Amino acid sequence: MSAATATPAALRVAVLVGSTREGRFAPVVTEWIKGHIDRRDDMHLDVVDLAETPLPTVLPAFGQPPAPGTEEALALVSPRLAAADAFVFITPEYNHSFPAPLKNAVDWHNTQWHAKPIGFVSYGGISGGLRAVEQLRLVMAELNATTIRNTVSLHNAWSLFDEDRAMKAPESDAAAKQMLDQLAWWARALRAARTTHPYAA
Numbered sequence: 001m002s003a004a005t006a007t008p009a010a011l012r013v014a015v016l017v018g019s020t021r022e023g024r025f026a027p028v029v030t031e032w033i034k035g036h037i038d039r040r041d042d043m044h045l046d047v048v049d050l051a052e053t054p055l056p057t058v059l060p061a062f063g064q065p066p067a068p069g070t071e072e073a074l075a076l077v078s079p080r081l082a083a084a085d086a087f088v089f090i091t092p093e094y095n096h097s098f099p100a101p102l103k104n105a106v107d108w109h110n111t112q113w114h115a116k117p118i119g120f121v122s123y124g125g126i127s128g129g130l131r132a133v134e135q136l137r138l139v140m141a142e143l144n145a146t147t148i149r150n151t152v153s154l155h156n157a158w159s160l161f162d163e164d165r166a167m168k169a170p171e172s173d174a175a176a177k178q179m180l181d182q183l184a185w186w187a188r189a190l191r192a193a194r195t196t197h198p199y200a201a
Contacts, residue, residue, distance in 0.1 A: 009042075010041075010042060010043060010044040011042055011043050011044065011085045011086055011184060011187045011188065011191070012043075012044050012046065012083055012084050012085045012086070013037060013043045013044065013045055013046070013084065013085065013086045013087070013088060013183070013187070014046045014047075014048050014080055014081055014083075014084035014086075014087050014088075015030065015033065015034065015037070015045060015046070015047045015048065015087075015088045015090060016048050016050070016081075016087055016088070016089050016090065016102070016105065017030050017047065017048065017049040017050060017051065017090050018050060018089060018090055018091040018092070018098060018099050018101065018102030018105075019050075019051070019090075019091070019092050019099050019101070019102075020050050020051040020054070020099070020101045021092075021099070024051070024092075025092070025123065025157060025158065026051075026090055026092065028157075028161055028165050029090055029121060029123050029154065029157065030047060030049070030090055031165060032161070032165070032167055032176075033088060033090065033121050033152070033176060034047065036173070036176045036177065036180060037088075037180065040180065040184075042184055043180070043184065046080055046083075046084065048077060048080055048081070050101045050102065050105055051101075053073070053076045053077050054073065054101070055073050055074065055077060055101075055104055055105055055108050056069070056070050056073055056108075057104055059107065059108070074108065077105065077108075078108075078109060078112065081109055081112040081113075082111075082112045084112075084116065085116065085187045085190075085191050086116055086117045086118070086119070086183050086184075086186070086187035087113075087116065087117070087118045087119070087145075088118070088119045088120070088121060088183070089102070089118060089119070089120050089121070089136060090121045090122075090123075091120065091121075091122050091123075091129060091132045091133070091136065092122070092123055092124055092129055092132065093122065093123075093124040093125075093127060093128075093129040093130075093131055093132040094132070096131045096132075097131065097132055097135050098132035098133075098135060098136055102136075103139070106139060106140070106143070109143075110143060113140060113143040113144065113145040114143070114144040114145070114199045115144060115145075115146070115190050115193065115194050115199040116145055116146070116187070116190060117145070117146045117147070117148055117183055117186035117187050117190060118136075118140055118145050118146070118147050118148065119147075119148040119150075119151070119152075119179045119180065119182070119183040120133045120136065120147070120148070120151040120152065120179075121151070121152040121154070121176070121179075122151065122152070122153050122154065123153075123154035123157035124154075124155070124157065125155070125156055126155060126156065127155070128153035128154055128155035128156075128157070129153060129154070130151070130153050133151055133153070144199070146186055146190065148179060148182050148183055148186065149182070150175070150178050150179045150182055151175075151179060152172065152175045152176050152179050153175075154172060160172060
């Protein structure tokens with residue numbers, strides 16, 4: 001759903017693209033889940049691609065100002081995360097975990113995640129990125145986020161799309177719908193709770 005047609009009640013969903021590797025498969029997966037969100041009338045989409053909005057990799061010492069250029073880089077990402085009612089993380093699996101740029105983006109932020117739901121779309125070989133998601137659940141729990149039980153896991157992801165980047169596996173489309181339905185439920189519930197009672201960090 002475009003910004004022009006989104007209603008005030010529409011849920012603002014930030015899709016965080018976690019892979020920045022050259023030749024990455026992430027754009028294919030992103031376009032697919034974007035299509036699912038665009039077809040909904042209850043969600044407004046914002047794709048935050050860490051390859052297009054890279055963040056510094058050196059965090060400042062506690063109480064010290066950030067390095068030059070840091071505030072400008074964060075300005076392209078942080079307000080969008082703060083405005084989101086919910087998130088979808090798109091992640092491959094690297095060495096039984098998730099990519100360093102995704103962890104870096106998580107660590108640059110804190111309150112932006114509080115009392116908000118996160119759905120996961122993972123991809124990879126036989127594991128489908130599930131081990132990356134399991135580690136992300138632990139990290140995001142520390143940041144007071146709520147992770148959605150049902151995930152979208154694309155096993156041997158490269159074989160699931162045709163030459164036009166269209167999904168060939170109907171079970172994956174069904175999984176995406178179920179995850180987004182649950183994400184919407186949690187996003188509405190938590191948005192109402194945050195509005196009535198600001199989250200106590």
